[in-house]
Every structure is written in C-alpha cells, then in structure tokens.
Amino acid sequence: MTGRRPLRIGNASGFYGDRLDAVREMLTGGPLDVLTGDYLAELTMLILGRDRLKNPDLGYAKTFLRQLEENLGLAHERGVRIVTNAGGLNPAGLAGAIRELAAKTGVPVSVAHVEGDDLTPYASRHGDALTANAYLGGAGIAACLRAGADVVVTGRVTDAALVSGPAAWWFDWAPDDHDRLAGAVVAGHVLECGTQATGGNYSFFARHDVVRPGFPLAEVFEDGSSVITKHPGTGGAVTPGTVTAQLLYETHGARYPGPDVTARLDTVRLEPAGPDRVRISGVLGEPPPDTLKVGVTRIGGWRNEVVFVLTGLDIEEKAALVRAQLADALREPAVVEWTLSRTDHEDAPTQETASALLRLVVRDASPDRVGRSLTSAAIELALASYPGFHVTAPPGPAQPYGVFTSDSVPATEVPHTAVLPDGTRMRVPPAPPSAPSAPTPSAPTPSAPAPATPAPAGTATPEPGVGDGPTTRAPLGRVAGARSGDKGGDANIGVWVESDDAWAWLRRTLTTEVFRVLLPETADLPVTRHVLPHLRALNFTITGILGDGVAAAHRFDPQGKALGEWLRARHLDIPDHLLSAPEGTGP
Incomplete structure (x- = not known):
C-alpha cells in the first residue's frame, strides 16, 4: 500500500451526549474514508457500568445505535468505514445489535469488534470495582479493517487509537514505525474531542463564528504528518490556536505514552496550510511502555x-x-x-x-x-x-x-483480541518492547507544595526581564490562551501564546511559584511545569486538585474545565508592547 493518497478521517462525537446529527453532517459534508466517534470518558465508564448492572446486555453507548439507524445506509453508499469506541463495556453486544440493524434495513455491511480490555480478574482483585478496563491501542482496529470490516466497534481503547489504527491499516505501517504512528496519534488527539478542535471551548471564541462549530477531520499522510481541517461551509474555525489548545488538553508532559507508541509532543510543529487548514509535522515517536493503563471505577459512597x-x-x-x-x-x-x-x-x-x-x-x-x-x-x-x-x-x-483510579498492568497480560467479520478471533500481540528513552530537550520542573504560607491572591509580580519595558497590570488572558481538563484526580492547564516575544516573556514569567500565587487553591498541591517550545506553550499538571475524579464531584468544577479560564482572568504585570496587538490578531 505504499504511495497511497492521504487518509481522510473525520470525527462525529467527542463524548457520550454529543450532537446526534453529527454523523449525518460528516457523511454529507464532503469526502471521507473513515468516520470515527469517541464516546468514552472516565465518567462514561461509570455510567455504563451502572447500566450493565441493570441489564447485562447493555453497557454500550445507546445513542450511537440510534445514529446508525439513520445513517448506516448512507455510510455504505458513500464507502465510508466507521470506527467507534461506543462499545464501552460490551463491544460484542453493540456489534451484534449493528448486525441486526443491518439485516433489518437491508444494508450489506460487515461488522467486527475489538475486545480484551475488560479485565474481570483484575477487577476482582479490587474487590468493589464496578469496571476495570485496559486502554488498548489501534492494532486491533487495523486488523479488523484489513479483514474487510465496514464497521469496527471497540471497548476501551485510547481515544487517539481511533485514528492511529485506521492510519496503520491504510498505509500498512509496521508496529515499529514509531514516527509515523506518533504523527497519527497526535492527529487523533486533536480529533478526539470533536469541536474542541474547531473553535469550541476556545479562549478566543469571540474572534470566530462558533455558534455551531463543524466537526474536525484530518488528512493523514504516509509519513505520519497531517492537515487538520473541517468540511467546507461548516461553522467554527481551524487555526494554529485551536489546534494548539486541543494538543494541550489533558496531556501531561512532553512525552505522551500510549499502547502503540510514545509521541513526543515537544517535537510537534504547526503551520497554516490555507483557510481552516493547519499542518502538523515533525512528530517523533518512541517505543511504547511495556505496560497498559487500567482505569478502575467504583462506587465511592x-x-x-x-x-x-x-x-x-x-x-x-x-x-x-x-x-x-x-x-x-x-x-x-x-x-x-x-x-x-x-x-x-x-x-x-x-x-x-x-x-x-x-x-x-x-x-x-x-x-x-x-x-x-x-x-x-x-x-x-x-x-x-x-x-x-x-x-x-x-x-x-x-x-x-x-471514584476513578488508574493503575497499570503488563501489556502481555491483556488479551487484546480482534473479532473479525467472519467470527475469527485474532489475538493482537503487544507492541515491541520499549528501549531506553532519550532525554527530552526541556525537562519538567516539578514543584512540591509550598512549605510557607503563599503570597496573597493578586500579588504575582515577577521580576521584569531584559527588554520588557513599561508594564501594565492586566489579565494574563490578554496575551495568552489556555485550556484545562482532568485525568482522574489530577488536572492540567495548558497555556500558550502566539508570538515569539510573548513566548519569551511567558516562559520566563509563569513559573510554578507565580502559578501558585495566581491560583491559590494549588498552594498545597504538587505542581509540575512542562515546556513545549515549538507550540510556545507551558503545560502545568496539578496533582490531586480534583480529589477522586469527576464522578466524585469533589469541586465546584469537577472536571477542571474552567481552571484555565480562571488563570487567564488573573492579573499580573504584562509588558505594554505585548498588550498593544490590534484586536483580532491573537491565537
């Protein structure tokens, strides 16, 4: 399959409850080869676990089946394959329901599914665990597509696997094509949350028409590079800023480890490639860890x-x-x-x-x-x-x-299995073992909780740098965008700027100490700062700020979605020349 044209792969769901008509929008809005849907999150697994307690035949995202009732025939007519993790805790059950739907409607599609993530023995060791699922990679998805599946249903896979799996199938990549796989993982991470890549939840939303953002798609090339875009005529925008915001979302550090590859986020480069088009290139990959993340949910009380x-x-x-x-x-x-x-x-x-x-x-x-x-x-x-x-x-x-907790298990202990359209069960071996990793160019700067009483809120006044000139006390959001999110009980806040001058100031100014002063609720928690120079971005991880995770509703904002906007609203001394950019020129 060498020399193939780019893979056009779209997203029609960023969470369980996203726009029902998005599948039709994506199928009718322009050409696609594959359409994906991401339905799973930590809270979703708990919801599906409770569904399964009531009815063992459930445990999957029921809304996806409703979407297919209207659109399965349309996808078949247009030759678009569908890959989704809507199988949740019961991918075999959802695959069976889709076959019944296809027979009922007379649509001749072949259906496969991926299983093995549901670790029942592991759950029993946790006593009261409601669910315990390993995060699988994209190799099982690729195997199903190679076998001719029109629809592939998975359980818990990494969100990015919904793109890296089809890309590996399309270009026939080997498991050790780490740079190419890493590029696809980065594209998958941009697509996985749907309209968050096209102006949704964007710090600079007022600069774009985001009343109804279109869903994103990627043109993935054989070398692993990609162009993020959307169908013509849809709302929202695809800019380096919208893509940067999503790249920073729910990631911790310069290395982004996954089951298939470890993507180096500190190597990602973005450049405009036309209206509503952003090219992603330069992504380096390393072998994955020899363990898989396991997400465990339980009723906490x-x-x-x-x-x-x-x-x-x-x-x-x-x-x-x-x-x-x-x-x-x-x-x-x-x-x-x-x-x-x-x-x-x-x-x-x-x-x-x-x-x-x-x-x-x-x-x-x-x-x-x-x-x-x-x-x-x-x-x-x-x-x-x-x-x-x-x-x-x-x-x-x-x-x-x-309550959500995470652990890890050896990848060799997880029975990753592709169940092909003809019923054949194919065991998917784990990715090749990892080699020692090279150091990242910019090591993270962890900061333990401050031993002394933190400075009062609003007193963040870092020393001015050479060439800063006059300053004005103003909100950080005048010059910087931010996006925040959750990983279990931890939260991350990614902060980025558009210009080199602003980046030099941000990198020097927004230390973990200043961060703690700006957000006093982090004063007693470990905070780690990661530097991503190519994105002109800093990524802060705050350990434990969300308690036992979103389902425990530990905070007023249980998923930490607005932590970034709180940070942007905080005041500090900003050089006047950074505040003088004309309206509409921000990220």
Whole structure:
C-alpha cells in the first residue's frame, strides 16, 4: 500500500451526549474514508457500568445505535468505514445489535469488534470495582479493517487509537514505525474531542463564528504528518490556536505514552496550510511502555447537597447562622463541605444579582447518614433562620458517587483480541518492547507544595526581564490562551501564546511559584511545569486538585474545565508592547 493518497478521517462525537446529527453532517459534508466517534470518558465508564448492572446486555453507548439507524445506509453508499469506541463495556453486544440493524434495513455491511480490555480478574482483585478496563491501542482496529470490516466497534481503547489504527491499516505501517504512528496519534488527539478542535471551548471564541462549530477531520499522510481541517461551509474555525489548545488538553508532559507508541509532543510543529487548514509535522515517536493503563471505577459512597440562597446584606453572617443551626445534624456524615460563592453584587438591580450561594455537600459510606432526613433538617429551618431563606431545590435522597483510579498492568497480560467479520478471533500481540528513552530537550520542573504560607491572591509580580519595558497590570488572558481538563484526580492547564516575544516573556514569567500565587487553591498541591517550545506553550499538571475524579464531584468544577479560564482572568504585570496587538490578531 505504499504511495497511497492521504487518509481522510473525520470525527462525529467527542463524548457520550454529543450532537446526534453529527454523523449525518460528516457523511454529507464532503469526502471521507473513515468516520470515527469517541464516546468514552472516565465518567462514561461509570455510567455504563451502572447500566450493565441493570441489564447485562447493555453497557454500550445507546445513542450511537440510534445514529446508525439513520445513517448506516448512507455510510455504505458513500464507502465510508466507521470506527467507534461506543462499545464501552460490551463491544460484542453493540456489534451484534449493528448486525441486526443491518439485516433489518437491508444494508450489506460487515461488522467486527475489538475486545480484551475488560479485565474481570483484575477487577476482582479490587474487590468493589464496578469496571476495570485496559486502554488498548489501534492494532486491533487495523486488523479488523484489513479483514474487510465496514464497521469496527471497540471497548476501551485510547481515544487517539481511533485514528492511529485506521492510519496503520491504510498505509500498512509496521508496529515499529514509531514516527509515523506518533504523527497519527497526535492527529487523533486533536480529533478526539470533536469541536474542541474547531473553535469550541476556545479562549478566543469571540474572534470566530462558533455558534455551531463543524466537526474536525484530518488528512493523514504516509509519513505520519497531517492537515487538520473541517468540511467546507461548516461553522467554527481551524487555526494554529485551536489546534494548539486541543494538543494541550489533558496531556501531561512532553512525552505522551500510549499502547502503540510514545509521541513526543515537544517535537510537534504547526503551520497554516490555507483557510481552516493547519499542518502538523515533525512528530517523533518512541517505543511504547511495556505496560497498559487500567482505569478502575467504583462506587465511592453516597452524597447529598443543599444550596441556600443568601440575598442582600450581611451575607457572611447569614452563612454563619446556617452553619451553626445545622451543626448538630452534621455530626454523623464522614465528610461535610461548605462553600460560599459570592455571586452577589452591591446595590444590585435584580434580586438574582443581589444573591450569594451557600452550598452544603455531605458524603458518607452509608446512604442513611446523608439521606432525606439530613436534607429535611435543612428545610426545617425555613421559618427559623436568616431573612429571605430559600434553597435552589427541594430535599432529595442520597445519591451514589463514583471514584476513578488508574493503575497499570503488563501489556502481555491483556488479551487484546480482534473479532473479525467472519467470527475469527485474532489475538493482537503487544507492541515491541520499549528501549531506553532519550532525554527530552526541556525537562519538567516539578514543584512540591509550598512549605510557607503563599503570597496573597493578586500579588504575582515577577521580576521584569531584559527588554520588557513599561508594564501594565492586566489579565494574563490578554496575551495568552489556555485550556484545562482532568485525568482522574489530577488536572492540567495548558497555556500558550502566539508570538515569539510573548513566548519569551511567558516562559520566563509563569513559573510554578507565580502559578501558585495566581491560583491559590494549588498552594498545597504538587505542581509540575512542562515546556513545549515549538507550540510556545507551558503545560502545568496539578496533582490531586480534583480529589477522586469527576464522578466524585469533589469541586465546584469537577472536571477542571474552567481552571484555565480562571488563570487567564488573573492579573499580573504584562509588558505594554505585548498588550498593544490590534484586536483580532491573537491565537
């Protein structure tokens, strides 16, 4: 298959719950060879695990089957193969359902699936684990496509494997074609979250039409380079900035290890290649680790919450009164958390903008200790507490919450299997063992929790650099974009700028110490800074800030999605010449 034209591969889903009509949009918007859909995340695995408890025949993304009811025939007519991880915990079940749909509708497609990620013996060693799944690579997907599958369903594979697997099939890459595989993994990482690559959730959204962003696609070349783009006439934008933002999303460090290859993010180069086209090149790859990541979900306990609305004057005193009145009722729960959000404004023109929110969250191993009797105790204060007493919702029963943890197992212990269209079961061997890795050009700079009391919020004033000139105190977001996300209980914040001058200033200025001052909630947590010069970007990892992960709802923003925007809103001294760029010239 040498000398093949580029592979045109699109994405139609970034999460379980994405736009239902995206499959049709991508199939009708322009030519494609493969259409992918990413439906799995840490929280999704917990949701699917609970589905499977109710019905062992479920455990997959049901919305994907609904999408195929309308579009399977269209994909077949246009010769587009479909690759998706919507199989979740039951890829064989979803593959069977698709075959039934094809027979019912008379669409002659062949269906294959990939399994082996569901590690039941591993789960049993964790006692109360609800799910335990290894993150497989793209080799099983490639095997299914080589066998002629029109639709390939997987369970837990890495998100990027939905692109690297088809690329390996299209170009017949060998397992040790590390640079090419790494290039495809990087393209896959850009595509995996759908419209986040085309202007969705983008710091500079006001510079583009993002009312309805189109979904992204990649033209992957035989050398592993790619061009990220979208179908003509769709909304949003593909720029070096939108691609950079997605490259930084949920990645930790210069090395991006996966089951097939370790991609070196510090070698990625981006350049415009026309309107809504960005070329990715220069990506180097290294052998993968000899272990696979395993994601484990479990029911962590029971939780409940009440949100009190405090309006007008004496907000702090009203909050203190509620806390005192509920002190006796809150002696039993294992965890009690109060958060006062000062959303109120002085002399406000509306009642809502005159109000603050006091949030009570309780957690315990027993639902009885955090059940309706506890929330009812809060409601019983309705005529006996602060003036203007009311809550945002009536009391409810305790709800289970999930906990996500990750581990690793030797790749040789995971039964990665491609089940081909004719039913043949093909065992997929792990990638070749890794060799010693070369050092990264820019080593990460870890920072342990600060031993002393951090500086007060708003006092970040790094020493000016040579040639900075006059400075103005302004939000970091005037010159920098950011994107943040979660990996279990950790979060990352990627920060990037557009110009070389801004990069020299950012790299010198935004140290872990200044980062801690800007975000005081990170003061007692380990923070690691990674430098990515070709992207003019810094990537910060904050260990433990999300507690037990998104399903535990440890924070107001449980997935850390807005941490980057909080950082951009913080003020520090910025050289005037960096603030003088005309509107609309940012990333």
